[in-house]
Amino acid sequence: MKERPKTLPPTLRDKHRYIAFQVIGERNFKKDEIKKAIWDAALRVLGELGTSRAKPWFIKFNERTQTGILRCDRKHVEEVRFALAMLTEINGSKAIIRTLGVSGTIKRLRLKFLKEFGW
Amino acid sequence: MKERPKTLPPTLRDKHRYIAFQVIGERNFKKDEIKKAIWDAALRVLGELGTSRAKPWFIKFNERTQTGILRCDRKHVEEVRFALAMLTEINGSKAIIRTLGVSGTIKRLRLKFLKEFGW
Amino acid sequence: MKFIEMDIRDEKAYELAEEWYDEVVFTKKLPLNGSPDYEKLKEEIRELKKKYGKVALLVITNKPSLIRELKNRNLRALIYVQGGNMKVNRFALEIGVDALISPEFGRKDNGFDHVLAKIAAKNDVAIGFSISQLLKANPYGRANILKFMMKNWQLVEKYKVPRFITSSAESKWEVRAPRDLMSLGVAIGMEISQAKASVGFYPEKIVKRAY
Amino acid sequence: MKFIEMDIRDEKAYELAEEWYDEVVFTKKLPLNGSPDYEKLKEEIRELKKKYGKVALLVITNKPSLIRELKNRNLRALIYVQGGNMKVNRFALEIGVDALISPEFGRKDNGFDHVLAKIAAKNDVAIGFSISQLLKANPYGRANILKFMMKNWQLVEKYKVPRFITSSAESKWEVRAPRDLMSLGVAIGMEISQAKASVGFYPEKIVKRAY
Numbered sequence: 001m002k003e004r005p006k007t008l009p010p011t012l013r014d015k016h017r018y019i020a021f022q023v024i025g026e027r028n029f030k031k032d033e034i035k036k037a038i039w040d041a042a043l044r045v046l047g048e049l050g051t052s053r054a055k056p057w058f059i060k061f062n063e064r065t066q067t068g069i070l071r072c073d074r075k076h077v078e079e080v081r082f083a084l085a086m087l088t089e090i091n092g093s094k095a096i097i098r099t100l101g102v103s104g105t106i107k108r109l110r111l112k113f114l115k116e117f118g119w
Numbered sequence: 120m121k122e123r124p125k126t127l128p129p130t131l132r133d134k135h136r137y138i139a140f141q142v143i144g145e146r147n148f149k150k151d152e153i154k155k156a157i158w159d160a161a162l163r164v165l166g167e168l169g170t171s172r173a174k175p176w177f178i179k180f181n182e183r184t185q186t187g188i189l190r191c192d193r194k195h196v197e198e199v200r201f202a203l204a205m206l207t208e209i210n211g212s213k214a215i216i217r218t219l220g221v222s223g224t225i226k227r228l229r230l231k232f233l234k235e236f237g238w
Numbered sequence: 239m240k241f242i243e244m245d246i247r248d249e250k251a252y253e254l255a256e257e258w259y260d261e262v263v264f265t266k267k268l269p270l271n272g273s274p275d276y277e278k279l280k281e282e283i284r285e286l287k288k289k290y291g292k293v294a295l296l297v298i299t300n301k302p303s304l305i306r307e308l309k310n311r312n313l314r315a316l317i318y319v320q321g322g323n324m325k326v327n328r329f330a331l332e333i334g335v336d337a338l339i340s341p342e343f344g345r346k347d348n349g350f351d352h353v354l355a356k357i358a359a360k361n362d363v364a365i366g367f368s369i370s371q372l373l374k375a376n377p378y379g380r381a382n383i384l385k386f387m388m389k390n391w392q393l394v395e396k397y398k399v400p401r402f403i404t405s406s407a408e409s410k411w412e413v414r415a416p417r418d419l420m421s422l423g424v425a426i427g428m429e430i431s432q433a434k435a436s437v438g439f440y441p442e443k444i445v446k447r448a449y
Numbered sequence: 450m451k452f453i454e455m456d457i458r459d460e461k462a463y464e465l466a467e468e469w470y471d472e473v474v475f476t477k478k479l480p481l482n483g484s485p486d487y488e489k490l491k492e493e494i495r496e497l498k499k500k501y502g503k504v505a506l507l508v509i510t511n512k513p514s515l516i517r518e519l520k521n522r523n524l525r526a527l528i529y530v531q532g533g534n535m536k537v538n539r540f541a542l543e544i545g546v547d548a549l550i551s552p553e554f555g556r557k558d559n560g561f562d563h564v565l566a567k568i569a570a571k572n573d574v575a576i577g578f579s580i581s582q583l584l585k586a587n588p589y590g591r592a593n594i595l596k597f598m599m600k601n602w603q604l605v606e607k608y609k610v611p612r613f614i615t616s617s618a619e620s621k622w623e624v625r626a627p628r629d630l631m632s633l634g635v636a637i638g639m640e641i642s643q644a645k646a647s648v649g650f651y652p653e654k655i656v657k658r659a660y
Contacts, residue, residue, distance in 0.1 A: 003535035005562035012563060012603060024254075043588045044377060047166025048205075049198065049636055051338070052595035068275070079168065081421035085414050086167075088373050098258075098415045122324035124351035131392060133350060143465075162377045163588060168425055171384035197641070200632035204625050205591070207584050217469075217626045 010073070012053065012069050015074040020113040021084065023066045025095035031061040037090040037097075038070060045083035054080050065117040067100070069109060077102055108119075133174065134193040138221050139232040140203065142185045150180045150187075156160035156209040156216075161188060164202035173199050178225070184236040186219070188228060196221055239434075241416040242405045242441035243317065245294065245339060245366060251407040252290060258415045259449060261445065263316060264290035265406075268308075270299040276285065276311055283315050292445060294318050296339065302329035309333055316448050318366065321349055331357040336444055339366035339406060348386035355397035364444055365394050367405035367436070369414055369422050387426045395432070403436040450645075453505065453652035454625040456505065456529065456550060456577060456615040462624050463501060466616070469626045474527060474655065475501035476617075479519075481510040487522055494526050503656060505529050513540035516585055527659050529577065532560055542568040548654055550577035550617060552601060559597035564609035575655055576605050578647070579617035580625055580633050597635045606643070608640040611655065 007013075021030055029037075035058040042051045054076035061068035072080045084097040101113035110119045128235075132185075142145040142148055154177040161170045173195035180187035191199045220232035229238045240260040247265045266286060268274065271442050273339045280345045286293045294316035297305055300323055309317055319330035321341035327349055330338045338358070341349035350365070358365060367387055372380050394401045407413045416437045423433030451471040457463045458476045466473045477497060481487065497504045503571070505527035508516055511534055520528055530541035532552035538560055539547045548571070552560035569576060578598055583591050605612045614634050618624045627648045634644030 005535070005558055005560060006564055008563055008604075012607065014600075043166070043592065045166050045168050046160070047169045048588050048591040049164050049201065049332060050166045051592040052171050052599060055596055064228050078421050078424040082168065082425045085369065085418040086372060088402060088411065092467060096413065099418055107638060113370050118406045124324070124347055125353055126347065127352055127393075131396065158378060167377050167380040168384060170381040171388060174385055197632050197635040200629060202638045204580065204632050205583060206631040207622065212320065213622045215622060215624065218629055238294075 003022060003093050016055075016071050017061065017074050017077050017104060018106050018109045019070050019072065019077065019080065020100040020109050021068055021070065022098045022100055022117070023068070023090070023095055023096060025066070025090060026093045028063065028066060029090050029093075029095070031063060032046075033091045034058070034061045034068060037095075038084070041083045041087045042080065045086050046079055051077065054083075056080050057084075062117070062119065065119075067114060067117045067119070069070075069106060120140040136193050136196050136221050137178065137190065137224060137225050137228045138167070138189050138196065138199065139228050140187055140189065141219055141236070142209070142214055143217060144185070144209060145212045147182065147185060148209050148214070150182060150214075152210045153177070153187060154182045156206060157203070157213075159201065159210045160202045160206045164205050165198055169198065173202075175177075175199050175202075178223050181236070181238070184238075186236045186238070188225060188231060239438040240442055241437050242445060243413075243437075244337070244402050244417075244441050244444070245296070245368065245406045246413070247296070247401075247406065247408045248410065250410040251405075251413050254410050254413045255405070255407070258413070261292065261321060261441075262290070263292045263294050263319065263445065265294045265296050265374075266315075268295050268297050270297060270301065270304045270308075273304065273307060274295040280313060283313055287315075291447070292316070292449060296320055299328075299337065300326060302326055305329055305335065306333050309335060316444070324349060328354055328357070331363050334363055337364040337366050337402070337449065339404075340368045340371060341365065342383065342386035343368075343371060345386070350390045350391040350393055352393060355393040355399055358394075358399040359397045362400060364400035364402055364440060365390065366406070367401065367403045367422065367426070369390070369404070369419060370408060370412045372422075373412055377444040386428060391423075391426045395427075400406060400440050401436055402441045402444070403433065450649040452648050453656060454624075454627075454648075455548070455564050455613050455652050455655070456507070456579065456617045457624070458507070458617065458619045459621070461621040462616075462618040464622045465621050466618070469624070472503065472576040472652075473501070474503045474505050474656065476505045476507045476529065478525075480546050481508060481512070481515045481519075484515065484518060491524060494524055498526075503527070503660060505547070507531055508541075508546075511537060513537055516540055516546065517584050519596055520546060527655070535560060539565055539568070542572060542574050545572040545574055547659065548575040548577050548613070550615075551579045551582060552576065552592065553597035554579075554582060556597070559600040561601045561604055563604060563608065566610055568606040569605075570608045573611060575611035575613055576601065576615045576618070577652060578602070578612065578633065578637070579628060580615070581617040581619060581623045583633075584623055595637060600634060602634075602637045602639060606638075611645055611651050613652045613655070614644065
């Protein structure tokens with residue numbers, strides 16, 4: 001196995017937030033389409049520098065319910081939300097990404113915002 | 120003449136800085152090429168949101184000496200410099216944009232950083 | 239607190255917005271070059287109110303006098319004016335319509351200043367910050383519109399002008415949920431509480447006054 | 450204070466950097482799979498020093514043992530190690546070369562952690578933050594590399610590791626002026642004074658120690 005950096009002490013760790021989202025589209029989208037769309041939206045709206053600060057990270061997407069989870073830096077949740085709000089299409093098809101809620105842990109996020117979607 | 124907004128009282132006015140720059144390129148560039156290159160660099164590195172905050176604005180470019188002036192928001196000078204440092208080509212030709220200095224007025228900028236280029 | 243979407247210009251958009259908001263105002267676009275047929279207009283408003291409940295007229299014109307005429311007719315609908323023309327922006331604020339939507343619309347500047355902000359505050363005219371123009375713009379345009387909106391927010395805040403954030407959706411695909419609209423407010427400089435008031439407190443006040 | 454460019458890997462790049470810096474270190478790339486011919490290498494270093502004054506060897510290898518061997522030969526040049534391989538990163542810091550350039554180079558993570566940062570500080574090994582990898586990357590790659598550099602700066606600052614910013618230019622077109630290199634430092638989180646020290650104070654200390 002390739003070596004990787006060690007887990008940092010708590011004060012040096014990135015402080016994340018998890019964002020639950022729902023995609024409303026002309027058609028259903030695949031996980032990889034969503035992943036790419038989120039990155040493209042971040043790069044366009046926040047730029048390379050803003051994206052490196054906001055640290056958006058695709059966590060998962062349920063293709064059946066078209067809902068998913070992404071992660072970002074705690075201090076940049078609003079910017080990531082804005083980048084998603086500016087998105088108008090995914091891989092050529094019209095779409096809206098609506099954020100459902102934000103939480104510090106995936107567990108609480110599922111419980112509070114994704115339960116109604118069958119998570 | 121079309122009506123325009125009135126000049127705002129001092130506390131509401133944007134606080135600008137002027138940046139003198141020099142272009143080192145494979146060939147000489149035209150004013151319009153530089154103008155577009157600066158916008159593209161800002162949009163790529165800072166994004167639409169970062170660019171709207173940094174407010175880069177092309178002021179002028181001397182094609183003979185390949186030096187020019189741009190303006191930006193006072194609080195975002197370093198970000199604009201970084202966007203320019205990330206630039207690697209202008210309209211398909213290799214180039215470097217080097218910043219020469221920063222000032223609060225065009226007059227002082229010319230005097231301090233552009234005199235040696237014959238401004 | 240209620241979430242209210244103040245400016246939805248399409249039926250399908252209205253249906254989607256209804257799912258996400260407590261109240262939605264349906265906006266009828268009214269391009270005017272001369273006086274409209276007021277009887278026909280009143281009848282139309284009646285129909286729209288039956289269907290949508292709360293209705294606004296969005297006056298789109300270059301003739302300031304038509305705004306006053308319309309306003310004096312007591313049409314029992316919210317009166318919005320589409321911003322963009324500096325003379326129209328000023329006139330809309332002076333005669334006291336309910337809202338001026340996007341004073342920067344289609345302009346190369348922000349279309350608003352401290353003089354206009356003072357008039358808006360005095361006459362209790364809200365400024366609408368719309369997201370839809372951003373959705374249609376290219377990157378260069380979007381950066382510019384955002385810049386103008388930041389400036390207008392600065393003026394609105396400083397002079398305590400009523401304000402709201404809206405999608406101004408002309409299709410279903412331009413509707414955004416309240417929390418996502420708020421992110422536009424934060425992007426242009428609002429505190430989160432101010433952004434929240436711009437999809438709740440201020441819209442509610444305006445709607446209550448009219449209905 | 451002097452401006453010093455610590456890592457220039459090409460003749461034309463050196464000529465341009467000389468115009469903008471008080472001192473420039475010329476770097477010879479040294480890819481190693483086994484022991485080099487040391488006599489030849491010494492001769493080459495002698496020639497480069499005649500031409501450029503200050504010279505560094507950039508060891509590019511996956512074999513940590515070769516770094517120790519090279520370091521023990523007293524080659525009268527600065528010894529840099531190209532970062533990217535975690536084992537090599539650690540070894541370079543442990544045996545105390547002059548600098549580890551871009552521990553995140555070509556990786557999917559930042560290639561550096563608090564354990565390594567402590568070793569670097571203890572053994573006085575500088576971390577080099579290079580701009581050239583950013584210039585070659587696509588937008589997605591650039592955002593990621595910047596993210597890793599931000600993290601590495603956080604670690605370097607926290608554990609007081611010596612550091613410098615450099616172009617690591619492999620062609621004239623990758624050279625950047627001192628003030629523009631500094632903007633990279635600010636972008637990844639440095640105060641302006643820290644960015645300045647990263648093209649002045651720290652480089653000077655490292656160069657003085659060697660020459």
